Amino acid sequence: MSLSQNLEDVRSAIKGAAARVGKSSQEITLIAVSKTKPMDSIKDVFRMGQRDFGENKVQELREKQPQLPEARWHLIGTLQRNKVKYIAPFVYLIHSVDSARLLEEINYQAEKNERVIPCLFQLNISEENSKSGMNEAECEDILRNIDKYPHVMIQGLMGMAEFTDDETTIRSQFRRLKKAAADFSDIIHPRISMEILSMGMSGDFEIAIEEGSTMVRVGSLIFGER
Numbered sequence: 001m002s003l004s005q006n007l008e009d010v011r012s013a014i015k016g017a018a019a020r021v022g023k024s025s026q027e028i029t030l031i032a033v034s035k036t037k038p039m040d041s042i043k044d045v046f047r048m049g050q051r052d053f054g055e056n057k058v059q060e061l062r063e064k065q066p067q068l069p070e071a072r073w074h075l076i077g078t079l080q081r082n083k084v085k086y087i088a089p090f091v092y093l094i095h096s097v098d099s100a101r102l103l104e105e106i107n108y109q110a111e112k113n114e115r116v117i118p119c120l121f122q123l124n125i126s127e128e129n130s131k132s133g134m135n136e137a138e139c140e141d142i143l144r145n146i147d148k149y150p151h152v153m154i155q156g157l158m159g160m161a162e163f164t165d166d167e168t169t170i171r172s173q174f175r176r177l178k179k180a181a182a183d184f185s186d187i188i189h190p191r192i193s194m195e196i197l198s199m200g201m202s203g204d205f206e207i208a209i210e211e212g213s214t215m216v217r218v219g220s221l222i223f224g225e226r
Helices: 003-020 039-047 058-067 081-087 100-112 136-143 167-184 205-210
Strands: 029-033 052-055 072-075 093-097 117-123 152-159 192-198 215-218
Touching: 003 029, 003 039, 003 205, 039 058, 052 058, 058 072, 058 081, 081 100, 093 100, 093 152, 100 117, 100 136, 100 152, 117 136, 117 167, 136 167, 152 167, 167 192, 167 205, 192 215, 205 215
Parallel strands: 029 052, 029 215, 052 072, 072 093, 093 117, 117 152, 152 192
Antiparallel strands: none
16 A cells, blocks of 8 residues: 555544544644654655654654654654753654653753743553553643743643553543543643643544544554554
């Protein structure tokens, strides 16, 4: 299958999932997860109209961004504090803020770059030890102290359901993220919004959209398996 057909198939699946819950596909942002993929393939997908790309590792993101600066580059993997400085000048959205200490460093590097960096809080909705993320209480505490971080903007939440064939479990975990976003919406601040729910990957993005996702992270269905 060609990249163009793969991308069209994913877009069609997004449209179908959105329609099932009375939404437009325009309300869903597709992040093409380009980790380990060659720039030739990424540029081909960009020429097909895809604008948002997600990388897991800072080093790879640093190498790719200058080769396609017109794209919107998302950091979707675990972010170490000592590597924030490398992406602070250009990153479009950081999906994986999992602690106050990390947010503090993002704020510091954003100030140095005279930016306000958009971020998402990562919740560990599956409560698996292998996954990063905060719980709701930790998120709320940071949100209520957002004035300590004037150079970040919190635009929503990110979460990963566990890898299971049990659709009921997957849906319940996505619903937990949606409920948290609804609860946090009561915190009124100009640099807080809960507009983005980044949930759903190649194996479960249609379920995620049905449960309220506004941003899905799809790699292998577009670029093929690694």
